[in-house]
Amino acid sequence: MTMALDREAARALDAADPLRGKRAGFALPDGVIYLNGNSLGAAPLSAAARVGRLVRDEWARDLIGSWNVHDWIGAPQRLGARIARLIGAEADEVAIADSTSVNLYKLLVAACTARPGRKTILSEPGNFPTDLYIAQGVAATLGDRTVRTVEIDRLCDAIDADTAVVLLTHVHYKSGHMLDMAAITAAAHAQGALVLWDLSHSVGALPVDLNGCAADLAVGCGYKYLNGGPGAPAFLYVARRLQAELVSPLTGWMGHDAPFAFGDDYVPATGIARFLCGTPPILAMAALEEGLAQFDDVSFDDILTKSRTLGDHFIAMVEARCAGHDLELISPRDAARRGSHVSFAHPDAYALCQALIARGVVGDFRAPDAIRFGFTPLYTSFEDIWNAVEILERVLDERAWDRSEYRVRAAVT
Structure with missing residues (x-):
């Protein structure tokens, strides 16, 4: 069973990541943990x-x-x-x-x-x-x-x-x-x-x-x-x-x-x-x-390994640190049966998703009650997911999602 990471363990995984150099090729705004590349990928710096x-x-x-x-x-x-x-x-x-x-x-x-x-x-x-x-x-x-x-x-x-x-x-x-x-x-x-x-x-x-x-x-x-x-x-x-x-x-x-x-x-x-x-x-x-x-010099064995490992650690951290907050894993626990995103159901998934985005953790909502967190192996780091779960835990503990402005549905969800 995968154990929940601490910050130093996350940093150690990043240091050993054979794909770690790829992140520098993407435009990733400061203060944003982007876990939505499964919906819209980040911009390669070379594209413009x-x-x-x-x-x-x-x-x-x-x-x-x-x-x-x-x-x-x-x-x-x-x-x-x-x-x-x-x-x-x-x-x-x-x-x-x-x-x-x-x-x-x-x-x-x-x-x-x-x-x-x-x-x-x-x-x-x-x-x-x-x-x-x-x-x-x-x-x-x-x-x-x-x-x-x-x-x-x-x-x-x-x-x-x-x-x-x-x-x-x-x-x-x-x-x-x-x-x-x-x-x-x-x-x-x-x-x-x-x-x-x-x-x-x-x-x-x-x-x-x-x-x-x-x-x-x-x-x-x-x-x-x-x-x-x-x-x-x-x-x-x-x-x-x-x-x-x-x-x-x-x-x-x-x-x-x-x-x-x-x-x-x-x-x-x-x-x-x-x-x-x-x-x-x-x-x-x-x-x-x-x-x-961006894929010209990468191994798909490395991509697969990182995708699965990111997902496994994210699930373990969420379940260890956010228990008791009505989050239900709806993605396969077995990494061999899972793609590169992890989804949890929550009764107030849309509002929770908006509260996370307001704090710099960008996932997305899928009706009626799912929050998706996507892990793009080329640029998602293990410290990213550790920080994201820390923010998620805080939002849930403080019920920070329970505000009227977070319940107003945008045109694109």
Whole structure:
């Protein structure tokens, strides 16, 4: 059982951390303990300079010629290849395109179309809302499909000959529960179904091995652990064996086999390029590329070890120091079944979260009663989590959260 840390033990862990040098590459405001990189990653210090250079030395100087001179046109595949390393994919299986929601739509429609006669999109209740919303929209658009949700412990048994695609999030956005990607994918394949994985709360915080799990399809966002900036472009993965079979329903010109031939009729590109749609957002991609560069010289064994150790010590400290204050752990206690955030339920979770933010501990609230604390291995320190728990203990002991201003819901929670 993991023991609660004292401050000196936390500092000793930081001194021995092989990732300790990465923190200096991020903008982290003084007086803030940032435990929300699972929602919006911190800004790499190099991002502003990179975007500035692009504006000054590429856009302003070379104008439209930059599409060729600076290979703007190749950015979706070039950045996709960098993400491929992080998710256990080949370079030609990943592209940057659109948002996570749009990519979900493209791949869900393509998967359903590739499984004619199968009418069910299978997911779990409580999956990230946009995943379920997009699935419902796909079912309504196709007209003869149904979205079915089954509790995760019964989901593999529910996959049958009517299942076209299984849509799941690898790490649950609220609880942090991490699913067994290999086992679920194998169960789906045994019934002839495809699987679409949402990696938004995994990529950059945990090793992912899509090819090792024989995964079919995946999507993920660029603004959480990848530190690509608010609204950063998302990515999609299509296994090489499926690329010729699947066709995107959004037949935009960037997914055309010859976009600059300007023909009237759509012909899908070969390979991963067929899943592109509109013109790539080059300024946003430049910021994302700086986020991805932070992983160039790190070991994912080190990232995984630190993620698990941070979570284990945080849970132990909270339960040792904040007992009796109605906090209930809703994340898996077993680090092997947990992503890189830890969530506790509390009857007044929103107000408690606001009280912590006012004191410099930035986590976030997820309805109806959860507070999430995210641990980004590249920049979260063990002393950060020790200090955060000390502040949490004080807020709870003093009932500092029980103030009217902390109960007023902001537009973004």
